[in-house]
Every structure is written in structure tokens, then in C-alpha cells.
Amino acid sequence: MASVTVNGGEVVYEMLGDTGDLVVLTPGGRFGMDIPGLRPLAEAIVAGGYRVLLWDRPNCGASDVQFYGQSESHMRAETLNSLLGALGEGPCILAGGSGGARDSMLTTMLYPERVTKLALWNIVGGIYGTFNLGAYYVLPSLQAVRGGGTAALPKLREWRERVAVNPRNEQRLRELDRDEFIKLSLRWLNAYVSKPGQTIAGVDDEMFDRITVPTLIIRGGAGDLDHPKRTSLEVSCLIANSTVIEPPWPEDAWERAMEDQVAGRVDHYNMFDTWVLAAPPILEFLDRP
Template sequence: MPNQKIEINGGNVVYETLGDQGEFIVLTPGGRFSKDIPGLRPLAEKLVEGGYRVLLWDRPNCGKSDVQFYGQSESHMRAETLAQLIAKLDIGPCIIAGGSGGARDSMLTTMLYPELVRKLVVWNIVGGVYGSFVLGSYYIVPSILAVRGAGMKAVSKIDEWQERIAENPDNETRILEQDPQAFLKLMLRWLNAFVPKPGQTIPGVEDEMFDNITVPTLIIRGGENDLDHPKRTSLEVSCLIKGSTLIDPPWPEDAWERAGEDRASGKVKRFNMFDTWVQAAPAILDFLGR
């Protein structure tokens, strides 16, 4: 089904569904990437072939959806959005799956709205000092520097927000209408989520929240030397989610590093690490079918 829009918390969320029968899987990519990032759709199509329907969505601040600025962290905002999306489309309780930032969004949604989730599948879980600092410095700090220096006009000129405006021109007005001081306060709060703290295995989420995840959970661990999605973080999350299933990655241990090297060398125009995600389809389908 082609792109559709639904209003949630005063902003439009763009989504689409694949497949015409079976249980719904909500599939979420990482970063601020859209549902159209290369690599995500092949995985979705394999899951459809396995007998499921898949919901792909552009989270707030991703793809063609409206930008939104509220919440304890950006992931908390997205979890609230996803909960309302599932409820409004009347597809819950459903399966929630995601990688990288999408894994964090999926876990947090399950923690906060457990009644909407039947099973959980996550991979490429971000954690550790390096991984958390990189996210904060890449996604949050530029907006802080811009708004402090020259207000919301400067924020709208940042590459990250220029991409959102290019995909959805209404976002320019939504950004410019933000109160600079309120925006700065929010960005500082969002940045704080990425400061590693004792008792927070994943950024901005207290470990005790993992007690709320009681559904069957599959964790595909991070690669051996992946600094962005550490193996250690996957192991810690598997300990925190009681009864979870932890498996080795179905892609090469160094897949993330090699993709980064390709990007740095200019071999690819964009970071297409997600191209390997389709390799997880058999393991995911096996887990869901148990």
C-alpha cells in the first residue's frame, strides 16, 4: 500500500504497509533514516514472504514525516508516537522489530506500552561511551551550536534539517516556529540522554525499565569489534530482558566496519550498512514461528 499519513501529537506521520495477510510487524531503521533507506525494504519483503504484514514508518524527524520536538529524549518521543500509531491503526498487540536507533525505539516502546507488543526483535543495539557520544555529537550538538549562535534560522540550515525540509517542505516552517530558548532546553535534555551513566545500558533509559519487557524477545548481538553497537551491550541487554534469546549476527562480524570504510573511501554515496539486514530474515522468521 502506498504512503499514507496520520496525525499524531500535532504532526503528520508517514507510513506504509506491505503484505495483505498475517500478523503485523512494525519495522524501524536506525539513526534519523527514513523507511526508504536502502536495505530496509528487502528485509520487510522477506518477512512478508514469511507470512506477515509489515508496517514501515517515518518516525518524527525522519523521512517525509513532520519534525517534532518534545519528550524526555528523541526515543521517548518516538515511542509515544509509535504507540499511538499502533493504536490508531488498530494493529496491536503486534510484533515490534528494529535495528540500531530503531532497536532502542522498539525496546522503549515495549517498556512503556507493553500491552501493544506481542514479540520483540532487536539488533545493532547502541551503547558504550563511544557509540553514545557519537550519536549526541552528530544528531544534537550541531542544533545546540546553531540555535545559540543565530537562532532557529541557523538551525534550519543544518544539513540534517535541510534533508528533512527537502523531503517535507512544511518542516521548514515547523522548525522556524520553534521558540529558540525552549528548543535549546529540549536539545540539552536530548543530549543528556546520550551521556553514559551508571545503570543505563542503553542511552537515556534506566535499566530497571527492562523489567517491563516480558514478551518473547530475540536479540541479534553486535559485531565483535563494532564500537557503535558493542557486543558487550547486546550481552548486557540479554541479561536484563529475562528469558530473551541471544544469537550471533547472521552477517559478518565486521560488516559495520567494512561498510564504514566503503563510505569513507567514496565507494558508496551513503552509509548502506542496512544492506546486510535482509540476512536476518531466516532467523527472525524462525523465532517468530516458535
């Protein structure tokens, strides 16, 4: 793995493969490139004749924690644009699932010159999906800082994990300004509040006009409250040059994986285990002229 400094923070990345067009592969949540299920998909894409860039977004994996921007996805889009520039990479393919799908869409909207094709799956949407994101990724830290200042952040499990793999992060968290962090957290939280005219969190629908590249959308599963079937279909209506396909995994894959996780039937985070099944349709899409 290597790293590049972007906006005052180190971003860790890994390049797989030696030849072919570059595919930037982005997972969901605040998970890093080592999340189970991601590398098998990356290796399958490399075997199909492409290079793959895996990266730890700010606040994920071994990269430095950072807090700026209109939303966390806006920060990630800006970071990816700078990372690609630092690596000297030209226009490339963006592929991502869950939060990685949102990050990939927003990067394409803000930096369309960077992107040649787009592949998306597990797109988060709906009232449950967006409220859940705000409750999980913003409220715990916001509440901790209101009560104990930024010194309370390294005590939270999520940030303890970031410190464990990157000790610099403890000082970076403690040095944050309390009032500025609260202001930013409220802004990031607002991005997750469902609003008319925002099919995906924190992004006005009119921004989709900026996505003109060929786009593959793997439809959300029926009954998936986190990544609704409806949201993926609505996104397909907003992206003019898009194709929707049926999911290559079971219709209820997300729900069954969640049940296994809660019941302790697995010994690892298993929510992305089925993603490797997307390799054949993704490669078929990428190979099209």
C-alpha cells in the same frame, strides 16, 4: 504511503502485505523508511507470511519534525503507540536495528500491551556509541540555535533534507521557540551521556523488567564500537525471556561498510545492506509458538 497526525505532526507510514501478524520494522539513526537495506528485509518478512509496517519517525524521512519528550526515543515510542492506535492495530511484533532497536525496546517498556514479540540487532551502547549519538544528533542543532536562533536550523544539512521531502518542515523549524529548543536539546543530550545503571541511552536498567515478551537479540559484532558485543549481551541479561544468536552477517560487517562509505566505493548509504540476512532467523523466531 499514507499519514496520520500524532501530537500535532504528520507521521508518514506504509503497510506491506495483506495477511498475518503485524511487524513494525524500525531502522536506525534519523533515517526514514526509504533507507537502503530496510525494504529488502521488510519484503522478506512479508514473504514469510507477515504484514510489515514501515514508518517515518518524527524528524525522519517525510514525516513532520517534532521536538518533545524526555528523549528522542521517548518521543518516538509515544508516536508509535499513537500511530498503532490510529490504525486500529492490536498487539504486534516490534523489530528494529541500531536506534530502531532502542526505540522498539522503549516502546515495549512504556506500552507493554502493544507488543507480543521483540527482535533487536545493532544495539547502540558504550561510551563511544552514546557520545557519538549526542555529538551527531544534538550538538549541531543546539550550537546553531544558540548562535542564530531557530531560523538557523533549516540551513543545516540534516534539516535541509527534511525540508526537501516535506516543505512544511521549514516553517515548523522556524516557529520553534529558541529558549525551549535549547532546553529540550540539553535534555536530549543528557540522555546520551553514559551513566551507571543505564545500559542503553537514557533508560534506567530497571525499566527492562517491563519487557516480558519473547525477545530475539542478534549479538553485536566484535570490535563494533557503535553497537558493542558487550551491550547486546548486557541487554540479554536484563531481558528475562530473551535469546541471543550470532550475527548472520560477517563479524566485521559494520566496520567494512563504514570503510567502503568513507572511501567512496559505494554509490548509496550502505550501512544497512546486510540486514536482509537477518530475515531467516527473525522468521524462525516469529514462527515459534
